Amino acid sequence: MTIRLLVVDDDPLVRAGLTLMLGGDESLRIVGEGSDGREVPDLVARLAPDVVLMDLRMPHIDGLTATERLRARPGAPEVIVLTTFHADEQVLRALRAGAAGFVLKDTPPAEIVAAVRKVAAGEPVLSPAVTRQLMRHVAGRPETRHRRTAAAERLAGLTEREREVALAVGRGASNAEIAARLYMSVPTVKTHVSRLLARLGLDNRVQIALLVHDAGLLDQDPDGATGE
Incomplete structure (x- = not known):
């Protein structure tokens, strides 16, 4: 098309x-x-x-x-x-x-x-490396610290599996990579991503990644990053 x-x-x-x-x-x-x-x-x-x-x-x-x-x-x-x-x-x-x-x-x-x-x-x-570069650009500002708290609160209501998928999206993983890492089918990953967008009121995967970065979750889990 x-x-x-x-x-x-x-x-x-x-x-x-x-x-x-x-x-x-x-x-x-x-x-x-x-x-x-x-x-x-x-x-x-x-x-x-x-x-x-x-x-x-x-x-x-x-x-x-x-x-x-x-x-x-x-x-x-x-x-x-x-x-x-x-x-x-x-x-x-x-x-x-x-x-x-x-x-x-x-x-x-x-x-x-x-x-x-x-x-x-x-x-x-948007690659994970570029996302981190953008986040560092505004790191340390008062509004950034407030944003971290607000983002953590939004993500707190997720199930454990939804949180795992959100983290993987934040690392820049594709649906196939998430499926392999979390031992689920690609259609199941797509369903989880769609649910995440609906629950969090977001439009796309980039916004999920930014929310995960805002919450500081990748800072807590640096070894989980996929290739950049």
């Missing part, structure tokens, strides 16, 4: 470059372009993209605000944030708002295509 892609960036050269680089891939169809976050609701309503490539820094309504508003709507497309920084507080906020990952603007085209495919298939594009 062809993935419908919307590109939103205030720089026309960036939009043209992405359209040129990605338009030749048969698995993608670029259905439209936007230059500011305020255009996103109308473009999404008219063009029905599966994935939005969203620049963070735009003049009127920035990509963070546009992502927060978009992901709050039912049936919203997936969002991949476009940025020039590896560790950026706005990136972290966009991920908390429901973005499925981020790519740097100088990422090779093949890697951007791979990221779009993964996100369209419901998979995150």
Whole structure:
């Protein structure tokens, strides 16, 4: 199935470059372009993209605000944030708002295509190493300590098995890796992940991973990390 892609960036050269680089891939169809976050609701309503490539820094309504508003709507497309920084507080906020990952603007085209495919298939594009880098970026702040307490409280109501699955998601494990580690079938893992999303009121696996990181659970279990 062809993935419908919307590109939103205030720089026309960036939009043209992405359209040129990605338009030749048969698995993608670029259905439209936007230059500011305020255009996103109308473009999404008219063009029905599966994935939005969203620049963070735009003049009127920035990509963070546009992502927060978009992901709050039912049936919203997936969002991949476009940025020039590896560790950026706005990136972290966009991920908390429901973005499925981020790519740097100088990422090779093949890697951007791979990221779009993964996100369209419901998979995150954020490695455990990148997640830890983002978390370290804001570590030690008062709001971070408050967030840790709140995250721990949210996770306290999980069953032991749900907690194990959440930890594995936080380490960046795939469904197949979780199934092998916890001796269950892949469909059972998918069921557990769906239940976690529903119980915790989250949109995707990235948010589960961030919640686990917020709670400091991986700090308590450093030996459980999977390959990065």
